[in-house]
Amino acid sequence: MADLEIRDLHVEADGTELLHGVDLDLDKGTTLALMGPNGSGKSTLAYSIAGHPAYDITKGTITWKGEPIQELLPDERARLGVFLAMQYPVEVPGVSLTNFLRTAVNAVNEEDVPVREFMTRLRSEMSQLGVDESFLQRSVNEGFSGGEKKRFEILQAALLRPELAVLDETDSGLDVDALKIVAEGVNRLKGPDLGVLIITHYTRILRYIQPDQVHVMFEGRIVASGGPELADELEEHGYENIKDLKASV
Amino acid sequence: MTTTLHLDGLTEDALTARSGEGGEPDWLRDRRLAAFKRSLDQRWPDSRQDEFWRSTPFDRRISVDREIVQGGAARAPGGIGDDADAPVVVANIVDGALTDVTVPSGVADLGVVVTDLAEAAQTHRGLVEAHLGSLTTSDPDGTGAGSDRTITVNDAAWTAGVFVHVPAEVEVDTPIHVRIHATEAGAHLPRVLAVVDHHATARLVFEHTSADDVDALVDEVVEVIAHDAAKVEIATLQRWANTVQHLALQKVQAHRDASVRHLSVTIGGATVRLLPEFDLVGPGAEVRPLGVYFADEGQWFDLQPYVRHIAPHASSDVLFKGALQGNSQTVFRGNIFVHADAVGTSTDENNRSLILTKGARADSTPFLEIECADITAGHGSATGQIDALHLFYLQSRGIDRDDALRLIVFGFFREVLAEGRIPGIEDAALADIAARVEAADLGSVQVNDAALQDHT
Numbered sequence A: 001m002a003d004l005e006i007r008d009l010h011v012e013a014d015g016t017e018l019l020h021g022v023d024l025d026l027d028k029g030t031t032l033a034l035m036g037p038n039g040s041g042k043s044t045l046a047y048s049i050a051g052h053p054a055y056d057i058t059k060g061t062i063t064w065k066g067e068p069i070q071e072l073l074p075d076e077r078a079r080l081g082v083f084l085a086m087q088y089p090v091e092v093p094g095v096s097l098t099n100f101l102r103t104a105v106n107a108v109n110e111e112d113v114p115v116r117e118f119m120t121r122l123r124s125e126m127s128q129l130g131v132d133e134s135f136l137q138r139s140v141n142e143g144f145s146g147g148e149k150k151r152f153e154i155l156q157a158a159l160l161r162p163e164l165a166v167l168d169e170t171d172s173g174l175d176v177d178a179l180k181i182v183a184e185g186v187n188r189l190k191g192p193d194l195g196v197l198i199i200t201h202y203t204r205i206l207r208y209i210q211p212d213q214v215h216v217m218f219e220g221r222i223v224a225s226g227g228p229e230l231a232d233e234l235e236e237h238g239y240e241n242i243k244d245l246k247a248s249v
Numbered sequence B: 001m002t003t004t005l006h007l008d009g010l011t012e013d014a015l016t017a018r019s020g021e022g023g024e025p026d027w028l029r030d031r032r033l034a035a036f037k038r039s040l041d042q043r044w045p046d047s048r049q050d051e052f053w054r055s056t057p058f059d060r061r062i063s064v065d066r067e068i069v070q071g072g073a074a075r076a077p078g079g080i081g082d083d084a085d086a087p088v089v090v091a092n093i094v095d096g097a098l099t100d101v102t103v104p105s106g107v108a109d110l111g112v113v114v115t116d117l118a119e120a121a122q123t124h125r126g127l128v129e130a131h132l133g134s135l136t137t138s139d140p141d142g143t144g145a146g147s148d149r150t151i152t153v154n155d156a157a158w159t160a161g162v163f164v165h166v167p168a169e170v171e172v173d174t175p176i177h178v179r180i181h182a183t184e185a186g187a188h189l190p191r192v193l194a195v196v197d198h199h200a201t202a203r204l205v206f207e208h209t210s211a212d213d214v215d216a217l218v219d220e221v222v223e224v225i226a227h228d229a230a231k232v233e234i235a236t237l238q239r240w241a242n243t244v245q246h247l248a249l250q251k252v253q254a255h256r257d258a259s260v261r262h263l264s265v266t267i268g269g270a271t272v273r274l275l276p277e278f279d280l281v282g283p284g285a286e287v288r289p290l291g292v293y294f295a296d297e298g299q300w301f302d303l304q305p306y307v308r309h310i311a312p313h314a315s316s317d318v319l320f321k322g323a324l325q326g327n328s329q330t331v332f333r334g335n336i337f338v339h340a341d342a343v344g345t346s347t348d349e350n351n352r353s354l355i356l357t358k359g360a361r362a363d364s365t366p367f368l369e370i371e372c373a374d375i376t377a378g379h380g381s382a383t384g385q386i387d388a389l390h391l392f393y394l395q396s397r398g399i400d401r402d403d404a405l406r407l408i409v410f411g412f413f414r415e416v417l418a419e420g421r422i423p424g425i426e427d428a429a430l431a432d433i434a435a436r437v438e439a440a441d442l443g444s445v446q447v448n449d450a451a452l453q454d455h456t
């Protein structure tokens, strides 16, 4: 049994079914890429794994480390090691970034990390990700540029040390240098205890973070799977052949 | 022997006797009697008729049939600043009497005066006579609204007064704390006059506390004169038990290039009607009226910041934020008046309310009354609930719902509190808010999931 096992997942939002039976396996220590055209349901899947309240799972299961998690609250899932770097990170006005990170780290570790130890760790992770110290004074995502938000998502992953990291278009909005820094950040986290699901439209991030497998989503279903070469093929030819791919499943 | 005074039955004889017992100079007695005479022509507010009282039903929320408390046996409670690195200035008003004033020698050496207002009427007669009542109804030339009996009776019968004087060019960082504490039932009439001379700086903190369950009405008047280029930071904390009725006029006159920041933190009290008022009488003056408030079951807060742009090229920026839970009511009635001569005025006025649970009501009306075209003015008001997306984001990082709610509520207030510059005030305010949130039934907090549908 895979560490993350998604079976026949049907998801609705606002009364419309968006995922029509998704199956997916992901083991810790491996990296999966999920690609697919706009609106195909990639983020819906990511949010469903994290427990976003707008998405109702009407059928199927999400099993993580042998335990069904689809009924758990988002924070319970996070404490089980699930992390979602969001495509559109949320601005939370006034909530101090430092305070937020410390509360999150304490919640996930289920212990009180002493302030000084925490600040030392935070500063070191920030400098590795090229996040300026002045951000310590800021509010969560408030007024951050697109790229800053993405960096901040990875900074959170670095602090929370998840076992499953879903990166939903973390590469979009990043310039080449930033992409490299962020990808290096993800690679530092990688190891036998981390499974990564990278959602992207482009192969450029996959050149830094090598996927073991690539899945293609189309209209709420996974319609093709293959090795890393599938990503190159998609980037070159687009999703025009998707119907053929669909037929070949 | 102290002559008793009744708030709703003042007499010329009683006021004269009282003034004599207090050893007050004749001019002060005459001021009191003049105010008393004016009060005879006034009625207690009628919320159906008086524009500024429409927001709070006077007969239901305020009772004036009370004896005026003029001192008692209770001791001062201590407060914010007691643990500060450097000792702060403290003036204690307990049960309608000024019980003690402590001025650290370093502050006194600068020539700063903090003393009994009745004494200052003799020792600093020039300043006190010129300014006491200049911002309220007791001076016919004042800019006060002039018709509110709750203010006129304080002019006539205030019992515990503090006078503050910061001489020109003296910069005092040490906060001056005026602590108003009520343990006895009845009417409490504190009075404060602060004169900050040109190019001087001062920090004033008003701490309002009470014994549990005390049935008191506190009818307070504070006047602050900020002369040319003075910098004044004011914080007022309403930390009453939830039985106290509190009416407060805290009025500031800002002269040329004076800069004033006023932060009110309203947490306690059954009914609190707070009037932070600002007359911008000199060009280049600027004021920043800030407010945070958190109303809980049974509480009624009526917040009426009033800024009058009388001189040109002055600026004001009002920001009040309140949270509500339980059966509570808050009113924000902001007023900005811009005189025809006040060209180049820049003003903004905003109110935000966060409704946590069902049953709470927030009324908000930011008024602009503009007689001058050549200005920039803005105003806004918004009432909302906790945003489900904010909650999800925090929860997705492992933070449980209750902790996430706390962070969001603190965050809501942080925008205002982060601006405060008097040490200890922000912490005290956050502690008060934390206590409120701690006592709240977070399970019943209502979340707005409209944002969830907006999926792009």
Ligand SMILES: Nc1ncnc2c1ncn2[C@@H]1O[C@H](COP(=O)(O)OP(=O)(O)OP(=O)(O)O)[C@@H](O)[C@H]1O
Residues within 6 Å of the ligand: A013, A014, A016, A018, A036, A037, A038, A039, A040, A041, A042, A043, A044, A045, A054, A087, B452, B453, B454, B455
């Ligand atoms: N909360 C929602 N309510 C209603 N419809 C939704 C909601 N969220 C997503 N959808 C719809 O579901 C479909 C899939 O959206 P999703 O965001 O999962 O796509 P995606 O594959 O991540 O696309 P992109 O590559 O543009 O990010 C789209 O048609 C979208 O409009």
Ligand SMILES: [Mg+2]
Residues within 6 Å of the ligand: A042, A043, A044, A087, A168, A169
């Ligand atoms: Mg998406």
